Amino acid sequence: MTASAATRKKIESLREQIRYHNYRYHTLDDIEIPDAEYDRLMRELQTLERDNPELVTADSPTQRVGAEPSGVLQTVRHRLPMLSLDNVFADDELLEFHARVAEKLEFEDGAPTLSYSAEPKLDGAAVSLLYKNGSLVQGATRGDGTTGEDITHNVRTIASVPLHLLGQGFPKMLEVRGEVFMPRAGFEAYNKKAREAGEKTFVNPRNAAAGSLRQLDPKLTAARPLDMYVYGVGLVEGGKLPGRHSEIISKLQEWGLKTCPESRVVEGVQGCVDYYYDIGAKRDALSYDIDGVVYKVDSLALQRELGFVSRAPRWAIAHKFPAQEELTTVEDVEFQVGRTGAVTPVARLTPVFVGGVTVSNATLHNIDELHRKDVRVGDTVIVRRAGDVIPEVVSVVKDRRPEKTKRVRLPKLCPVCGSHVKREEGEAVARCTGGLYCKAQRAESLKHFVSRKALDIEGLGAKLIEQLVSEDRLADPSDLFRLTREELSSRERMGDKSADNLVRAIDASKSTTLARFLFALGIREVGEATAANIATYFGSLPAIKNASEDGLTKVPDVGPVVAKRVRSFFEEQHNLDVIDGLGDLGVHWQDSEPMKVAEDGPLSGQTFVITGTLPTMTRDEAKTLIQREGGKVTGSVSSKTDFLVAGDKAGSKLAKAQKLEVSVLDEEGLRRLIAI
């Protein structure tokens, strides 16, 4: 029976698609579809070709794994080809593999079991390392299996790749093969930095490893957190290796090469299945990505007996895990408000099974990233879920974009509390300005509000606050002052005595200082010292509330960014209401005279640093004195510093001041300078 025209067409279309994705993957380093989808296309083509062998052509992508190297780096011919592995996905396919092996080896029932080396299938880039007389002479990518690229300069930058083997007994020529990968933590950290800088992120750790290895400048590779586990050998000349794969791996380890600690020898197919589920259960907790496990017949003699089929050995098989990347569609994009007010876009997805769980939400990190990836409602996207990291939208499959899509904009108002959403210049993250008012931020804000340097309410721990917030008992900080002894003592693990103490502490906290109160409000960038400066400068809350950005920048150590944050906070009516509510419940402090800063005071234009313990005043008091006379106080000594005020145990700042020939004063000297 000859193939129908439809089958021919289907085969041609699959080949075209696969060639295109090979090119994107190998040459452009820029994938468009997840591996799982690529595997499906490949399998579909393989099945059609198997059923219609007359249609197999030499140039079909099934006849060669991989693609041409990109041509930028020097090419390297592998003396022994770097093979690939056949895959199985289900347990029964594994049983079939084992049955084929046992049959070919004429293993009878009742004969001793077959030992396999079981190893994680690392998700990175395959690399060959060539050692001549123990010295690393060449590193190469796998490329198409026959020809790879010379990446010697780059593999040399990987700390776990020995430049010379340890010990003795290694063959004169030894080619080891293994996987270079980027551990998840390094990958996440790299992407976080890139995201904050508005730069392109890596799609996944495998891409990150492959891309890093193919850098032309080894300095760039060196800056990437790469690691390598070796899992086999290629060319071996002038020496002998043991007769079992597992023994070879132990030898490689003795010679200083790094091998995967999860590898072990298992007995028979049952041993393989047990290993698969064992590693599967550990998968999320591993520090690197794996996409399955590999079983290799451990005896080299038996491996030789089994031989190869086209590009893959008959003695090994990869048993894949559920893919960590899958395709799905974006049904909507919503914005979530985090505990610190960060407004994050989240994609609502058509549920998809990925990384072992069903995922229906994925983060888009921030609005810039969303726009850079150009994610729209209706798009087909790749979602990735690996380890404990929250699922993320990795990229859009542009050629599957429907005609009608909806673009996404950053909301102007917080979806939780309705306060304004603001994004400071140069910042990737947009934030809700609701602070204390915003329910999403309530627990965090309240913990800060009661903390030691703020209102200092002893006995009100983080757990209790979280419970009270989740029970909706604390809508804003004023509710703290409405908590009753009866209500508190009826709670689990809270006796009458602790309830009494807590109510007393809450009551006592009502009498506070303006500086503490201002700090307690949790205005971003307004730490304890800044709050104290602002309080001292203005003397009263109304004065602060009404201060302009310009006015605020007159406060010592307050720059334009802090001034803006303070202004935005007091422009939000909700925040003013919260403050009024606190006043109504009796929170109070003593106003002080606004600080008179002598614009042309005796110290104006002079910069001071204070260090060590002064005999009669605290450093803060000294600072206020200096500022009142028009001087500026900064934290570190530089060539711009005019005076260092040094007390006891002055340390490194004093040394630096002496080196830079900055005048050094003691407390007495400072008093003289300002004539008090």
Ligand code: IVH
């Ligand atoms: S053995 C002849 N062992 O999987 C066998 N490969 O599809 C050659 N891989 O390109 C490979 N972990 O990059 C082997 N423990 C492991 C592996 C492993 C990952 C990759 C390797 C290779 C691909 C084969």
